[in-house]
Amino acid sequence: MSGFEFVALSLPPMVIGVLAAIACALPGNFLVLRRQALIGDAISHVVLPGIVVAFLLTGMVSTWPMMIGAGGAAIVSVLLIEAIRRLARIEAGAAMGVVFTAMFAGGVLLLEQTDTSSVHLDVEHALYGNLESLIWLDAAGWGSLVDPVALAGLPPELLRMAVVACVIVAFLLVFWRGLKISTFDEGFARSVGVPVRLIGGLLVVLSALAAVAAFDAVGSIIVIAMFICPPAAARLMTDRLEIQVAWSVGFATLSAVAGYVLAGYGPLWIGFENAVSAAGMIATVSGLVLAVAAIFGPHRKGAQLPR
Amino acid sequence: MLRVVQSQANDTTADPAAPLSIRGLTVSYGQKPAVFSVDFTARAGRMTAIVGPNGAGKSTLLKAVLGIETAVAGQVRVFGADLSMQRHRVAYVPQRASVDWDFPTRVIDVVLGGLYRELGLLGRVRKHHMDYARDCLSRVGMEEFEGRQIGQLSGGQQQRVFLARALAQNADLYLLDEPFAGVDAATERAIVAVLKGLKAEGRTVIVVHHDLSTLRDYFDDVWLISTRRVAEGPVKEVFTEANLRATYGGRLAPAQIDMLSRQDG
Numbered sequence: 181m182s183g184f185e186f187v188a189l190s191l192p193p194m195v196i197g198v199l200a201a202i203a204c205a206l207p208g209n210f211l212v213l214r215r216q217a218l219i220g221d222a223i224s225h226v227v228l229p230g231i232v233v234a235f236l237l238t239g240m241v242s243t244w245p246m247m248i249g250a251g252g253a254a255i256v257s258v259l260l261i262e263a264i265r266r267l268a269r270i271e272a273g274a275a276m277g278v279v280f281t282a283m284f285a286g287g288v289l290l291l292e293q294t295d296t297s298s299v300h301l302d303v304e305h306a307l308y309g310n311l312e313s314l315i316w317l318d319a320a321g322w323g324s325l326v327d328p329v330a331l332a333g334l335p336p337e338l339l340r341m342a343v344v345a346c347v348i349v350a351f352l353l354v355f356w357r358g359l360k361i362s363t364f365d366e367g368f369a370r371s372v373g374v375p376v377r378l379i380g381g382l383l384v385v386l387s388a389l390a391a392v393a394a395f396d397a398v399g400s401i402i403v404i405a406m407f408i409c410p411p412a413a414a415r416l417m418t419d420r421l422e423i424q425v426a427w428s429v430g431f432a433t434l435s436a437v438a439g440y441v442l443a444g445y446g447p448l449w450i451g452f453e454n455a456v457s458a459a460g461m462i463a464t465v466s467g468l469v470l471a472v473a474a475i476f477g478p479h480r481k482g483a484q485l486p487r
Numbered sequence: 488m489l490r491v492v493q494s495q496a497n498d499t500t501a502d503p504a505a506p507l508s509i510r511g512l513t514v515s516y517g518q519k520p521a522v523f524s525v526d527f528t529a530r531a532g533r534m535t536a537i538v539g540p541n542g543a544g545k546s547t548l549l550k551a552v553l554g555i556e557t558a559v560a561g562q563v564r565v566f567g568a569d570l571s572m573q574r575h576r577v578a579y580v581p582q583r584a585s586v587d588w589d590f591p592t593r594v595i596d597v598v599l600g601g602l603y604r605e606l607g608l609l610g611r612v613r614k615h616h617m618d619y620a621r622d623c624l625s626r627v628g629m630e631e632f633e634g635r636q637i638g639q640l641s642g643g644q645q646q647r648v649f650l651a652r653a654l655a656q657n658a659d660l661y662l663l664d665e666p667f668a669g670v671d672a673a674t675e676r677a678i679v680a681v682l683k684g685l686k687a688e689g690r691t692v693i694v695v696h697h698d699l700s701t702l703r704d705y706f707d708d709v710w711l712i713s714t715r716r717v718a719e720g721p722v723k724e725v726f727t728e729a730n731l732r733a734t735y736g737g738r739l740a741p742a743q744i745d746m747l748s749r750q751d752g
C-alpha cells in the first residue's frame with residue numbers, strides 16, 4: 181500500500197478509532213469500579229431526544245448542535261435521576277431505568293411528530309456509525325500531515341473526537357484525587373468535603389459526551405465494548421489505579437489499531453474477498469484482550485497469594 | 488431548619504463549644520425514621536460509646552452528623568460551629584464492610600486519603616506527606632504493609648488501615664463506626680491503645696460499639712440509642728438494667744442484662 185493510500189484511507193479512521201476507544205476507556209475505568217458500566221449503553225437511549233430537539237431548533241443535521249443537544253439531554257437525565265432517587269426514594273438503578281426508557285420513548289415520539297422525511301436525519305447513523313467512510317480526500321501523501329490546506333479537509337469527526345478526548349483527560353487530571361477517594365469510599369469522601377456529587381455528575385456527563393461523540397464516529401458497538409473491556413482487562417494487570425488507567429489506554433489503542441487492520445486485511449490474508457466491519461472487529465479484539473487478561477493477567481483473582 | 492427543643496437535665500450544663508452537639512436530629516430513609524429527634528452532647532477529651540441494637544440508627548446518626556446523609560430536621564454543631572467550618576477537625580472511620588476492598592489501591596494510598604483536607608484536589612504529595620502517612624501506619628503496627636493491595640489484608644489489618652487514615656486526618660473529634668467488628672483480641676487491644684492515646688492527647692473519641700462486656704473498660708460515657716435517644720451520660724450512671732431494657736427491649740435475655748448491669752468495672 182502506498183503512502184498516499186494509507187494516509188488518505190487508513191490513517192484517519194485508525195486515529196479516530198483510537199481516540200474514540202481512549203475517550204470511552206478512560207471514564208470506563210471509574211464506571212466499572214463504581215459498578216455503573218452499563219451507563220454507556222443507556223446513554224444511547226437518552227441522547228435521542230437531545231439530537232432531535234437540536235435538529236428541530238437548528239433545522240439542520242450538523243455535528244456541533246447535535247452534540248450540544250445530546251450533551252444537554254445527558255445532563256437532564258442525570259438531574260432527573262437524582263431528583264427521582266431523592267423524591268421517590270428508589271435506588272439509583274431503578275431511577276436510571278425509568279429515565280432512560282422514558283427519554284428514549286420521548287425521542288421516538290418527537291421524531292415521529294416532526295417532518296424529517298424532507299431532511300435526512302439519520303438516527304441509524306448516530307447509533308451505528310461507519311468508521312471506514314471517514315476518509316481524508318484532501319490527502320496527497322505523508323506530506324499532507326503538515327499541509328494546512330489539506331489538514332482542513334480532515335473528517336470533522338477526527339477533530340471532535342480529539343477535543344472530547346482532551347476534555348476527558350483534563351477532567352481526570354484535575355479531579356483525580358477526588359475521583360479516586362470517592363470511588364473507593366464515598367462516605368469518607370463526603371466526610372472530608374470532596375465534591376462527591378459534582379465529580380459523580382461530571383463523570384457521567386463526560387462519559388455521555390464520549391459515548392455520543394464515539395457513536396457518531398464509530399458506532400455503538402465500540403462504545404459499549406470500550407467502556408468495559410479495556411478497563412476490565414487493565415484491572416487484571418495491576419493493583420494500582422494509576423497503572424490500571426495507563427494499561428486501559430494501551431489496550432484501547434491496541435484494540436483500535438489491531439481491529440482496524442484485521443478488519444481490512446485479515447479476511448484477505450485467509451483468502452476471503454471482502455473486508456469485515458472495522459467497528460465489529462475492534463470490539464472483538466477488545467473482547468479477546470479481556471479474555472487473555474482473564475487467563476494470564478498477573479492480578480486476576482486467585483493469581484496471587486498474599487505474600 | 489426545624490429545631491426541636493426539649494428540656495433535658497444535661498442541656499443546661501451543655502458546653503456551647505462541645506466537640507459535638509446534636510439537637511432534635513431526625514433522619515429518614517423512607518416513611519419510617521431511622522433516627523428520630525435525638526439529642527446528644529459529646530464531652531471534650533472523653534471516649535464515648537454509641538450503643539444500641541442492630542438497626543437502631545447508630546451508623547445513620549454518624550452519617551448525618553458528617554453530612555453523608557441529609558437530616559430531615561435537627562441541628563448539629565461541631566466545636567460550636569457548623570460542620571462545614573470544622574471538617575478539618577473531624578475524622579471518620581466508616582464501617583469496614585461499606586467499601587469494596589478489591590479496589591485497585593495500596594495501603595499507603597488509602598492512608599494518604601486522610602490528607603485530603605491538606606492536599607486538596609491538586610496538591611502534590613511530597614516526601615513529608617509520605618513520611619507522615621508511614622508514621623500513621625506504624626502507629627497501628629502496619630508499616631510493613633504499605634505497598635500491599637488492600638484486598639490482600641485480613642479484616643483486622645483492613646480495620647487498622649482505616650484507623651491509620653483517620654490518624655492522618657489529625658483531627659480533634661474522631662467518629663468510628665464499629666472499629667472492633669470482626670477483629671481478633673490482639674487487634675482490638677492495639678486499636679483501643681491508639682484510641683486511648685488520642686484521648687490522652689485531649690481529643691474526643693466517639694465509637695459505635697456492640698460489645699457490652701467491654702463498655703466499662705474502654706469508655707467514659709455512653710449514648711444509648713434505639714431510633715430515639717434512650718439515655719446518655721457516664722457509663723457508671725447510665726449503664727443500668729432499666730436503660731438496657733429500654734434500649735434493647737426483648738432482644739437481650741433478662742439474665743444477660745442482669746449480669747451486665749451488675750458487673751463492676
Ligand SMILES: Nc1ncnc2c1ncn2[C@@H]1O[C@H](COP(=O)(O)OP(=O)(O)OP(=O)(O)O)[C@@H](O)[C@H]1O
Pocket residue numbers: 516521539540541542543544545546547548
Ligand atoms: N441506605 C439505606 N437505605 C434505606 N434504609 C436504610 C439505609 N441505611 C440504613 N437503613 C435503615 O435505617 C435503620 C438504621 O440503620 P443503621 O445502619 O443506622 O443502624 P445501625 O444502628 O448502624 O445498625 P448495625 O448495628 O446493624 O450497624 C435500619 O432500619 C436500616 O434498615
Ligand SMILES: [Mg+2]
Pocket residue numbers: 545546547582664
Ligand atoms: Mg451500623
